[in-house]
Amino acid sequence: MQTITVRGGQRLCGEVIIHGAKNSALPLLAATLLVHGISEIHNCPHLSDVRASMAILRHLGCRVTRQEDTVTVDATAPIGSDIPDELMREMRSSIVFLGAIIARCGEATMSYPGGCELGPRPIDLHLAALRRLGVTVEERHGHICCRAENGLHGAEITLAFPSVGATENVLLAACMAQGTTVLRHAAREPEIQDLCAYLNACGARIHSTEAGVLTIEGVPHLHGCAHRVMPDRIEAATYLAAAAATGGELTLRRCCAEDTSPVFPALEESGCVIRAVASGDGLQTLSVKAPARLRPLGTVRTMPYPGFPTDAAAPLLAAACVADGTSVFVESIFENRYKYVDELARMGARIRVDGRVAVVEGVPALQGASVACTDLRGGAALIVAALAAAGQTTVCELKHLDRGYADLTDSLRAVGADIRRE
Ligand code: UD1
Numbered sequence: 001m002q003t004i005t006v007r008g009g010q011r012l013c014g015e016v017i018i019h020g021a022k023n024s025a026l027p028l029l030a031a032t033l034l035v036h037g038i039s040e041i042h043n044c045p046h047l048s049d050v051r052a053s054m055a056i057l058r059h060l061g062c063r064v065t066r067q068e069d070t071v072t073v074d075a076t077a078p079i080g081s082d083i084p085d086e087l088m089r090e091m092r093s094s095i096v097f098l099g100a101i102i103a104r105c106g107e108a109t110m111s112y113p114g115g116c117e118l119g120p121r122p123i124d125l126h127l128a129a130l131r132r133l134g135v136t137v138e139e140r141h142g143h144i145c146c147r148a149e150n151g152l153h154g155a156e157i158t159l160a161f162p163s164v165g166a167t168e169n170v171l172l173a174a175c176m177a178q179g180t181t182v183l184r185h186a187a188r189e190p191e192i193q194d195l196c197a198y199l200n201a202c203g204a205r206i207h208s209t210e211a212g213v214l215t216i217e218g219v220p221h222l223h224g225c226a227h228r229v230m231p232d233r234i235e236a237a238t239y240l241a242a243a244a245a246t247g248g249e250l251t252l253r254r255c256c257a258e259d260t261s262p263v264f265p266a267l268e269e270s271g272c273v274i275r276a277v278a279s280g281d282g283l284q285t286l287s288v289k290a291p292a293r294l295r296p297l298g299t300v301r302t303m304p305y306p307g308f309p310t311d312a313a314a315p316l317l318a319a320a321c322v323a324d325g326t327s328v329f330v331e332s333i334f335e336n337r338y339k340y341v342d343e344l345a346r347m348g349a350r351i352r353v354d355g356r357v358a359v360v361e362g363v364p365a366l367q368g369a370s371v372a373c374t375d376l377r378g379g380a381a382l383i384v385a386a387l388a389a390a391g392q393t394t395v396c397e398l399k400h401l402d403r404g405y406a407d408l409t410d411s412l413r414a415v416g417a418d419i420r421r422e
Contacts, residue, residue: 012248020229037224099169154179296325340378
């Protein structure tokens with residue numbers, strides 16, 4: 001069993017390079033299925049979820065190669081329409097392949113992405129939207145069997161909630177449908193914009209004239225292109241939290257300041273000073289300087305973009321554990337996102353959870369302990385807490401962290417953390 005061991009209490013200082021966004025790379029890889037040709041996806045992070053997406057593409061009949069940060073997908077040959085259970089289980093977000101496979105094959109069969117670490121993750125919104133586009137859906141023995149008997153056709157769709165995954169599935173299914181689709185109350189996350197940019201570069205016609213409304217004019221054919229995955233705003237937020245928790249001073253290169261900005265107010269409330277400087281490549285360098293002791297973070301309420309991202313709440317909550325006062329976190333997106341709180345309690349954190357609310361009473365210092373990752377972002381919270389804690393922390397169940405953080409231990413060691421993986 002692999003573990004990460006951290007001797008906490010080092011002030012982080014130096015530079016970190018932010019990778020391509022996991023939550024963008026996965027739908028982009030699914031989208032390459034629509035292209036009768038070759039897609040080059042640059043800045044693709046080395047993560048287990050990316051490897052799982054590549055395995056699904058290969059299973060479906062694509063030629064997939066990786067050279068350093070570039071994944072090349074050749075989807076010219078006819079592709080299969082089913083994803084076996086074991087590949088679906090590898091990665092819970094594999095549901096975004098549904099829209100892409102239906103668009104390409106007119107049918108798709110996959111297993112239901114059942115319950116998960118954040119609570120139930122239903123797909124009713126995905127399926128209702130696909131039905132509007134002409135898909136019949138049968139659910140049999142935990143499998144979803146979809147078929148577009150008469151092809152996909154454009155439709156007017158309003159999502160009951162701006163689900164990221166449902167928006168992605170509609171985009172993928174609608175961009176080669178007959179006619180025009182108007183999707184209202186669509187997710188506005190930057191990863192959606194990145195997917196639209198890739199699809200439009202392949203010849204799709206997607207535009208947004210007002211916030212939360214996407215118009216998708218179906219086109220008969222998409223061609224290959226090269227696309228660079230946007231920076232990972234959650235990885236950036238995690239390093240900001242690590243700097244905050246250790247009274248550190250970090251420079252984060254290759255960020256998008258605007259995408260990351262929903263987490264700035266809470267960190268600024270705690271006394272951190274954050275600056276963004278253009279780096280000439282269309283991106284920004286973020287610098288953060290944290291006070292020796294954080295003030296409380298106020299009330300952090302997770303919301304769809306441009307609200308505070310649910311994925312960044314756990315690492316910031318870990319920083320709030322060592323603030324001088326009480327911070328409050330309200331989770332509005334997922335039902336069960338506080339499993340990691342019990343692990344933080346082993347390190348001496350004082351947190352009370354009531355449903356979707358966590359009240360964090362800062363303590364003067366956390367103590368190192370033996371802890372286990374319960375989920376991806378909860379795992380990141382444990383690392384942030386370990387960096388701030390006195391003494392040694394051992395973190396296990398690293399498979400969760402490997403889904404979403406590339407080069408984590410090396411990057412932290414380079415900025416002064418006493419951290420090793422073995
Ligand atoms: C994506 C991200 C995830 C992030 C989340 C919210 C990826 C791979 N994952 O997840 O990291 O935390 O966006 O920003 O990009 N819901 C339904 N029915 C549905 C679909 C969703 O009730 O059919 C509910 C979910 O249970 C949840 C909420 O809507 O409570 C948000 O889900 P959604 O935006 O779809 O998140 P994901 O796409 O799963």
